[in-house]
Amino acid sequence: MYSGxxxxxxxxxxxxxxxxRGAYKIGDNLTLVLSNTGSxxxxxxxxxxxxxxxxxxxxxxxxxxxxxxxxYKINIENIKNVNPGDDVEIVITLSDETVFKYRVxxx
Numbered sequence: 001m002y003s004g005x006x007x008x009x010x011x012x013x014x015x016x017x018x019x020x021r022g023a024y025k026i027g028d029n030l031t032l033v034l035s036n037t038g039s040x041x042x043x044x045x046x047x048x049x050x051x052x053x054x055x056x057x058x059x060x061x062x063x064x065x066x067x068x069x070x071x072y073k074i075n076i077e078n079i080k081n082v083n084p085g086d087d088v089e090i091v092i093t094l095s096d097e098t099v100f101k102y103r104v105x106x107x
Contacts, residue, residue, distance in 0.1 A: 018042055018092055021071060023104045030058075030079040030106070032090065036066035043095035049076070050089040052103070057082060063095070082106055 021033040030049070036042045044064040049057040058079055064072050082088060084106050092100045 015039055016042055016094070016098065018044065018066070018094075018100050020090060020092075020102050020104055023088065023090070023106045025079070025082060025084050025106050028078050028080055030076045030082060032074050032076070033071055034064070034066070034074065034092070035071040036068055039068050041068075042066045044092055045095045046093040047074070047076075048091040048093075049079075049082075050091070051082075052087050052089060054089075057088065 015038050017036070017038040019035050019037050021035050022031075024031045024033075032047070034044065042065070044066065045061065047060040049059070051057060058076055060074065060076055064074070066072055086106050087103055088106060090102050090104060092102075094100075
């Protein structure tokens with residue numbers, strides 16, 4: 001019974017959160033800095049970048065595993081229609097289909 005109770009309550013007190021620390025235009029590339037500010041492992045499987053008008057700029061697919069407190073820099077190449085000062089919407093999809101959506105200004 002004791003081990004069953006531990007399994008039952010093991011998920012309490014954990015939360016998942018990914019934030020964007022920055023979006024930088026360097027040449028024709030867009031560099032995103034992502035951080036796991038939650039208390040459990042995150043598996044990011046996709047990132048979509050949109051203009052505020054809802055038109056898709058680009059997508060990235062892969063797998064990034066972030067432990068709590070870790071950050072990761074991802075470069076998305078050949079982004080020519082975004083400039084410093086532009087607002088973009090970034091949609092981050094986790095492996096369990098949880099979605100985080102942010103609007104950031106490109107630096």
